[in-house]
Amino acid sequence: MKKDFFNSTSLIEYSKETHSCDPITSLEQIDFNSDSKKIKWLNTYGTHHKNEFKSIITQSLLDDFLLKLISEEKHPNKVLELDNVLFVTIKVLKTETINFQTEQMFFILTPHILWSIQEQKGDYFEWIRERIRENKGIVRNKKTDYLLFLILESIIDNYEEAYENISSSMETLIQGSDVKPTPDFTQNIEKEKNTIITFKKAVTSLRDIITKLEKVEQQKINKKFYSELSTQIHNILNTIDFDLQEMESKINLIFSIQGHRLNEVMKTLTIFSVIFIPLTFLAGIYGMNFEYIPELKHHNGYFILLGAMIIITLVSVYYFRKKKWF
Amino acid sequence: MKKDFFNSTSLIEYSKETHSCDPITSLEQIDFNSDSKKIKWLNTYGTHHKNEFKSIITQSLLDDFLLKLISEEKHPNKVLELDNVLFVTIKVLKTETINFQTEQMFFILTPHILWSIQEQKGDYFEWIRERIRENKGIVRNKKTDYLLFLILESIIDNYEEAYENISSSMETLIQGSDVKPTPDFTQNIEKEKNTIITFKKAVTSLRDIITKLEKVEQQKINKKFYSELSTQIHNILNTIDFDLQEMESKINLIFSIQGHRLNEVMKTLTIFSVIFIPLTFLAGIYGMNFEYIPELKHHNGYFILLGAMIIITLVSVYYFRKKKWF
Amino acid sequence: MKKDFFNSTSLIEYSKETHSCDPITSLEQIDFNSDSKKIKWLNTYGTHHKNEFKSIITQSLLDDFLLKLISEEKHPNKVLELDNVLFVTIKVLKTETINFQTEQMFFILTPHILWSIQEQKGDYFEWIRERIRENKGIVRNKKTDYLLFLILESIIDNYEEAYENISSSMETLIQGSDVKPTPDFTQNIEKEKNTIITFKKAVTSLRDIITKLEKVEQQKINKKFYSELSTQIHNILNTIDFDLQEMESKINLIFSIQGHRLNEVMKTLTIFSVIFIPLTFLAGIYGMNFEYIPELKHHNGYFILLGAMIIITLVSVYYFRKKKWF
Amino acid sequence: MKKDFFNSTSLIEYSKETHSCDPITSLEQIDFNSDSKKIKWLNTYGTHHKNEFKSIITQSLLDDFLLKLISEEKHPNKVLELDNVLFVTIKVLKTETINFQTEQMFFILTPHILWSIQEQKGDYFEWIRERIRENKGIVRNKKTDYLLFLILESIIDNYEEAYENISSSMETLIQGSDVKPTPDFTQNIEKEKNTIITFKKAVTSLRDIITKLEKVEQQKINKKFYSELSTQIHNILNTIDFDLQEMESKINLIFSIQGHRLNEVMKTLTIFSVIFIPLTFLAGIYGMNFEYIPELKHHNGYFILLGAMIIITLVSVYYFRKKKWF
Amino acid sequence: MKKDFFNSTSLIEYSKETHSCDPITSLEQIDFNSDSKKIKWLNTYGTHHKNEFKSIITQSLLDDFLLKLISEEKHPNKVLELDNVLFVTIKVLKTETINFQTEQMFFILTPHILWSIQEQKGDYFEWIRERIRENKGIVRNKKTDYLLFLILESIIDNYEEAYENISSSMETLIQGSDVKPTPDFTQNIEKEKNTIITFKKAVTSLRDIITKLEKVEQQKINKKFYSELSTQIHNILNTIDFDLQEMESKINLIFSIQGHRLNEVMKTLTIFSVIFIPLTFLAGIYGMNFEYIPELKHHNGYFILLGAMIIITLVSVYYFRKKKWF
Numbered sequence A, B, C, D, E: 001m002k003k004d005f006f007n008s009t010s011l012i013e014y015s016k017e018t019h020s021c022d023p024i025t026s027l028e029q030i031d032f033n034s035d036s037k038k039i040k041w042l043n044t045y046g047t048h049h050k051n052e053f054k055s056i057i058t059q060s061l062l063d064d065f066l067l068k069l070i071s072e073e074k075h076p077n078k079v080l081e082l083d084n085v086l087f088v089t090i091k092v093l094k095t096e097t098i099n100f101q102t103e104q105m106f107f108i109l110t111p112h113i114l115w116s117i118q119e120q121k122g123d124y125f126e127w128i129r130e131r132i133r134e135n136k137g138i139v140r141n142k143k144t145d146y147l148l149f150l151i152l153e154s155i156i157d158n159y160e161e162a163y164e165n166i167s168s169s170m171e172t173l174i175q176g177s178d179v180k181p182t183p184d185f186t187q188n189i190e191k192e193k194n195t196i197i198t199f200k201k202a203v204t205s206l207r208d209i210i211t212k213l214e215k216v217e218q219q220k221i222n223k224k225f226y227s228e229l230s231t232q233i234h235n236i237l238n239t240i241d242f243d244l245q246e247m248e249s250k251i252n253l254i255f256s257i258q259g260h261r262l263n264e265v266m267k268t269l270t271i272f273s274v275i276f277i278p279l280t281f282l283a284g285i286y287g288m289n290f291e292y293i294p295e296l297k298h299h300n301g302y303f304i305l306l307g308a309m310i311i312i313t314l315v316s317v318y319y320f321r322k323k324k325w326f
């Protein structure tokens, strides 16, 4: 069991000048109270190593409330300021999956150690490890708050890209062809809307994390990093809200088109009926078999009736024209 | 009367090292001012023991405003910071009942004593008593704020499970079959929506309690515990809001389908009518009994008319095709 | 004039041990600066005694801005922190009247004197006077802030009861019979909604008062009393919002039922028309009087035609069945 | 130019004991730094005296940012706390005009001088000048903050009266006759709604001013005056919101009535059609000219058919009755 | 590369008394730490000079987080308070383009230096340079916070003018002709709405910047300037919201007109049908060929039937009149 934990855990140590990445062989290597000025990034894949987690927490004298937190199954996004440590957990949307599965990640942060625990193997953080290794950018000049900032930025960047895909599929749906007032089209719009809302839920929840991190006072967290993330994530949320409003417009449009079409259909029926109903009635009258119907005997009766019918038709047409029905 | 109170009341005392659970035999045992460093959990079933409540409050020199509070019949959820005591009352949704009946619970909290008063016998807190008895987890290291945290967490967990049931019954309703634009279906959706809103009301009200507890400064309440509850309950609320929006979508869809069906029905009627109305009129014309209708004498009159009718039909069909009615 | 004022004014004085209720005979009796530790409750019926009000304010050296406030006709709800006095005015909804008439009440509060001025004779506060007289509860141990709390609680309790009536009449409207999609029913719903909104307006406005009182820092106002009122009034507001949402649901349902009924009606018409239109046309054809229509001569022509008509009918019925129209 | 400015400007000086109102003859008379304990109210009609404004600002050493502000053409409502002066500008709705024209007003305030600049001659403030002149009320005991309070109160009172007119014209529209589901009626409602919203915009904007004035800490502004204005203006806003909601209800009602009428119309058509269509078809059958139709020969054929038709009619009527169509 | 940077960069230096505008020839000229009391405005066209940017940041010992910020491609609007510098980036809407393209601008601000970096050549700021050159207004008395204020004011003024154009095109759409309930008209309204919402998004985002600048405490930023901008931008936002509500009204009106027209159409059809259907049926009855139909033999049968038909018609007309159908 312990061996499995050692295999799933890596430790990166760095300072302005040095960098090392040694395998873990004993729990004693992981000491949150060491005096070393080096920054340590401890990463564990798998959230099931409860025993090792407990050993580390107890041995490093971290807040014992971590014991309760770490032993629970499901977590929504959280930032908790504990006694000597900051606890962050995020349900990361796996944007590459179809139904937006999620991966739970934990971050336990002291000024010199960041311990990240991920539910599943593999992550988007390789570029950060590279920057540390090759001393790119300013990461080696900064503390763990900057490291957490880079990790969160990776997640947000990933969301941003994922939303661009969703958004462009929405564009195709809406603008590729004209808006059609069919249930299918409406259903597609509503489905797309639900996808966007699921996504918005995850982003909003992540924004709440960032907002809380901006307000953390303990732990020498540098506000400016999280202020930067905050603007990024607000930007995504604004785009989402804008798209949602655009969809609302489309739905309104669908109802309006339906109403218009119905009007057109009914006008057609009504005009036709109103013109022919009296004519057909007249024809019925003179199709009756009464013995004595004087008009029938009249030599030009038929032609007089046809003339009357034409006049009735013209009057009807004039009436509808005046009412601007066509 | 007093005997009834003693039977309904239990007292658990514990510290890091010790644990006891003795029966109550006199009111003097309940002393909020005792110097003992042990934590006491006093639990009473039944809110009608007004006399005993008053004796205890007066004898322990607790804030006399408690006297007024405790003598009232109905309470919404409340957190009140009194002079030397914190007063919390919650109307707990009994999620196992069909119409969401509620049970009133009171919590009177000082740093070393938590007094819980429940309207009805039985509760979801047995697991907490077990953890205290068997020294599981960290409960015996903590004070009454942690104990109240565990109690509130039980309630929230229960809500969470209950909402999962509601939510899955909603899923069945919406996705089990296609959306049907009938009043029955709409009514079911609206009923389900009302259930969810009732539930949301209870959860929102509990969230307000938690938010207030997070802000309590007196009483050495540890903020981190309630911050943890706060994230849990926000998570439920977000899920509820998401489900409500999904239902809104379905209702929009229903209206859209209704509109579409009406269009289909009316188009069918109109097309049929517009095609046959002139034909029937023509048949009526030549069914008239005028003595002199020259066409009737024509040998091929009937076949010429049938031909004319076919042409009229084709023109109508062409017209509707061009208008994309079918 | 002065005599009228003395008749309309009563003064209750009390402390933990004593209680008196003497008639007022001179303005000098009313001294806001007296050293006495007794609590005084001065109550005046009638807001027209402007001269006496001015005398008292000037003589007691109260903030002269009160002069301006007291001389105005109409007041919305207000809490004003003046120099040495707290000024509260409430437009109390007279819930026993049909159209929710209002009664203006003023409260002028210093730590030892509460002066209540009511527009109309009679009030809901007799039970408070009784509690003071008979030393029930804790009122005689507390100062004027508790007295004002009891008065406001009376008003809120009265609102609560009134809303229960409104709410149950709404229930009867909605659930007594099924929802009917008639304009009458809609109009009743909308009327009921307006009543609820009027009520909500008054409650919201009172809540704003309570919220302001919670924040008053001057005057030794005890926050916990108003915190208690705040939870009560929030509870009413939540219930109102819930009921409003339920009504919104009903209105949606009405529209849905209307749409469904229209669909049913039109389907009936269309099915009937589509089945009979071709049959009637055929009958019309063979009712024509052309000299030469070969089918008419055929011995079984009539029966063949009837057979054809049955086939056409069956095809139509099959078509509608397949389209699930019935 | 200067003469024009002197003619358009008046200066009122007052203290508890004295009052004077002298014509302005030189810019030196206007000294914001004078030691005099008297309160000065300087009023200028016309915003085009830019040169004189600049002279006064420079000479009195007021914040030079005023130079920029005063040289601009259009201003939304503003409260700016400058270095030694408070700058307030309001676009006052001229409620006596039909389309709500506006008049720009500037107020430059130090503890002892209030300088009001109005775009147009004439104002609602004559009653304030009278109160100062005749020492009515408490204005002569107070400083410039009270003077500005009285001016703002005049504006708010004027809005209140104007809104009462708008509101009562709305009442007439809605309740004078029944709600009619015609486009004209809807258009009137929407027009009225737009008027109310324009008005709300002005009131909301004024409220923002008041809220800012409540928060001003510099300048010895007395919070209580603006707190009083704040309750007044909130009251107007609440009434507006209530009226808007009532209109929303009416619009919902219109849609509901439209839907109901359509249902009635279509039911009438359908019932008539469904009853007569089969009867007319039968008449058509026996109007055919086939040589051999046995029923036609039957002596009582006609009466048997009439009997059958009556039965068919009764069945149809029974069917619609059972479906509760009428 | 460096030469390109020098060509794209200009440096304006000024104080109360002096003003100079020299070409840049070496990076050493740009020193954020110089002791000179003069204000410097450094402007660079082009955001691709990453190397030079890095040199300047490193050499001037500015916060190294700027390195990360400046190296990124896309930025939403941001205000970041860094260690010794304020970083502002704005995506300026290019209102002269049709689809609202944007131009990224960066502002790096210390009390004595403002460095503006613009994505594209040319700007709206020439009038500011003129005011500095010719010592107009108060710009030469103020620091860089006033300079940034002038720049932001240019951008807001530009937005204001742009919105006036959008708004007047909307007016034309809505009021130029009557509201027409066609899908085209609805689509135009929805398009216009989307344009306004895009614009609102940009303005809201700029407002967030201004709000943050108002709250900046570091850097000796003078709050009053940004308070002035804040009122300006709130004014635009209020106008936008008002226009959006007006559009919402129009859309409601469209639906109402559609509903009304449909009612008119259906009433016409129904009245015509209901009047003629029984008449035509009667004509059909007496057109039947039964051998024995006694009425047919009656000498005045035809005229009696016509009389009966007139009576039936009158009854129908009376019925519809009573129901107020026309």
Ligand SMILES: [Mg+2]
Binding pocket: A204
């Ligand atoms: Mg959100």
Ligand SMILES: [Mg+2]
Binding pocket: A237, A238, A241
């Ligand atoms: Mg949002």
Ligand SMILES: [Mg+2]
Binding pocket: A234, A237, A238, A241
């Ligand atoms: Mg947003």
Ligand SMILES: [Mg+2]
Binding pocket: A241, A242, A244, A245
């Ligand atoms: Mg939205």
Ligand SMILES: [Mg+2]
Binding pocket: none
């Ligand atoms: Mg919606």
Ligand SMILES: [Mg+2]
Binding pocket: A252
């Ligand atoms: Mg809508």
Ligand SMILES: [Mg+2]
Binding pocket: none
């Ligand atoms: Mg709608």
Ligand SMILES: [Mg+2]
Binding pocket: B204
């Ligand atoms: Mg809520």
Ligand SMILES: [Mg+2]
Binding pocket: B237, B238, B241
């Ligand atoms: Mg929520």
Ligand SMILES: [Mg+2]
Binding pocket: B237, B238, B241
């Ligand atoms: Mg939410």
Ligand SMILES: [Mg+2]
Binding pocket: B241
């Ligand atoms: Mg919600």
Ligand SMILES: [Mg+2]
Binding pocket: B241, B244, B245
């Ligand atoms: Mg929702």
Ligand SMILES: [Mg+2]
Binding pocket: B248, B252
């Ligand atoms: Mg909706």
Ligand SMILES: [Mg+2]
Binding pocket: C204
């Ligand atoms: Mg409200």
Ligand SMILES: [Mg+2]
Binding pocket: C237, C241
């Ligand atoms: Mg509310």
Ligand SMILES: [Mg+2]
Binding pocket: C234, C237, C238, C241
């Ligand atoms: Mg509420």
